[in-house]
Amino acid sequence: MLGALTLLLVYQLAGEAIVQLTGLPVPGPVIGMLLLFLTLLARGGAPGKLRGTSQALLSHLSLLFVPAGVGVMLHFERLGEEWLALAVALVASTVITIGVTALVMRALQR
Amino acid sequence: MSGRFSEIWVYLATSPLLGLTVTLVAYQAAFWLYSRLKLNPLANPVAISVALLVALLWATGTPYATYFEGAQFVHFLLGPATVALAVPLYANLERLKKTLVPIAGGLAAGSLAAVLSAIGIGWALGASRESLLSLAPKSVTTPIAMGIAEKLGGLPSLTAVLVVATGILGAVLARGTLNLLRIEDHAVRGFAVGVAAHGIGTARAFQVSETMGAFAGLAMGLNGLLTAFLFPLLVRLWGG
Numbered sequence: 467m468l469g470a471l472t473l474l475l476v477y478q479l480a481g482e483a484i485v486q487l488t489g490l491p492v493p494g495p496v497i498g499m500l501l502l503f504l505t506l507l508a509r510g511g512a513p514g515k516l517r518g519t520s521q522a523l524l525s526h527l528s529l530l531f532v533p534a535g536v537g538v539m540l541h542f543e544r545l546g547e548e549w550l551a552l553a554v555a556l557v558a559s560t561v562i563t564i565g566v567t568a569l570v571m572r573a574l575q576r
Numbered sequence: 577m578s579g580r581f582s583e584i585w586v587y588l589a590t591s592p593l594l595g596l597t598v599t600l601v602a603y604q605a606a607f608w609l610y611s612r613l614k615l616n617p618l619a620n621p622v623a624i625s626v627a628l629l630v631a632l633l634w635a636t637g638t639p640y641a642t643y644f645e646g647a648q649f650v651h652f653l654l655g656p657a658t659v660a661l662a663v664p665l666y667a668n669l670e671r672l673k674k675t676l677v678p679i680a681g682g683l684a685a686g687s688l689a690a691v692l693s694a695i696g697i698g699w700a701l702g703a704s705r706e707s708l709l710s711l712a713p714k715s716v717t718t719p720i721a722m723g724i725a726e727k728l729g730g731l732p733s734l735t736a737v738l739v740v741a742t743g744i745l746g747a748v749l750a751r752g753t754l755n756l757l758r759i760e761d762h763a764v765r766g767f768a769v770g771v772a773a774h775g776i777g778t779a780r781a782f783q784v785s786e787t788m789g790a791f792a793g794l795a796m797g798l799n800g801l802l803t804a805f806l807f808p809l810l811v812r813l814w815g816g
Contacts, residue, residue: 471654473657480778493723493807495658496801502662512663520660524651524793525606525782527775528622529603531743532656533647534718534736535626537634539640541734542626544707556710556738559694561753562743563715563772567686567795571767 470519593719595646602628654719661797686771690715710734714742717774746773747780770795
């Protein structure tokens with residue numbers, strides 16, 4: 467658990483360092499994910515401990531969104547002014563995205 | 577007595593322990609309710625926890641910054657969790673290879689549809705530029721979306737809220753939308769939810785079936801990567 471968590475942090479740190487050095491417009495953890503994915507490809511598998519820790523972390527993924535979600539209280543004023551535009555955009559865009567993805571994928575499966 | 581209580585609250589509220597503990601307690605209460613309601617998507621645990629916590633902070637007059645001093649320990653884990661997405665992504669490598677063309681096509685179309693429809697509708701209804709930049713990466717998982725918004729002049733904390741709202745909407749609206757389109761394949765259903773509604777959609781998909789969850793997780797990881805690389809280019813075209 468501790469070793470796997472350290473490994474995840476080392477990859478994240480490497481990702482952040484690469485972003486700082488190259489000025490890539492991509493968040494550091496994304497580069498970390500890419501590096502870890504490439505490592506797993508090269509190794510031909512993920513060690514059991516890394517699988518266990520990742521699963522534990524990802525099975526509580528929805529908890530990790532809560533602190534950011536509570537940040538809604540900082541934006542009550544803006545949301546009060548723009549709520550209609552944002553709400554319609556969110557609902558319509560979410561339905562459109564689900565529909566477009568599913569339809570294109572099904573069309574290409576045949 | 578209530579004077580005593582508020583003294584204790586004021587003392588405890590300055591320590592990170594309280595913010596962290598109330599986050600975990602609120603989430604577990606919300607999750608308990610969600611299981612009691614047989615995982616009804618309307619009882620989304622993220623939405624309920626956020627509502628409980630906002631009500632608590634508002635009632636006690638606690639500023640968000642004070643709360644976040646404790647909650648940041650939970651928030652911090654989004655970074656390593658993003659890196660950890662490489663593991664299920666790798667585990668689905670065989671499926672990925674087998675369905676490469678439908679996945680690549682669905683991903684490209686869905687990712688563009690998410691960004692363009694959000695910007696287009698928001699712009700048509702008069703949202704400000706800052707709000708549009710914060711809104712655009714809404715279908716991508718929070719750490720990636722916040723990173724994108726920050727680098728491009730949006731408001732990361734507003735993005736976080738819009739991302740969470742999108743995730744909840746996706747988890748609630750997916751079943752109806754996919755049934756209406758008569759999409760039955762769990763791989764396709766999961767993938768569409770993952771592209772549109774990232775981690776919250778994926779958490780929901782895992783509760784329906786293992787296949788759906790795996791494909792949702794795959795979609796979330798791939799869409800995060802694609803949007804992180806593509807979106808800055810889109811903005812450069814749009815702004816320049």
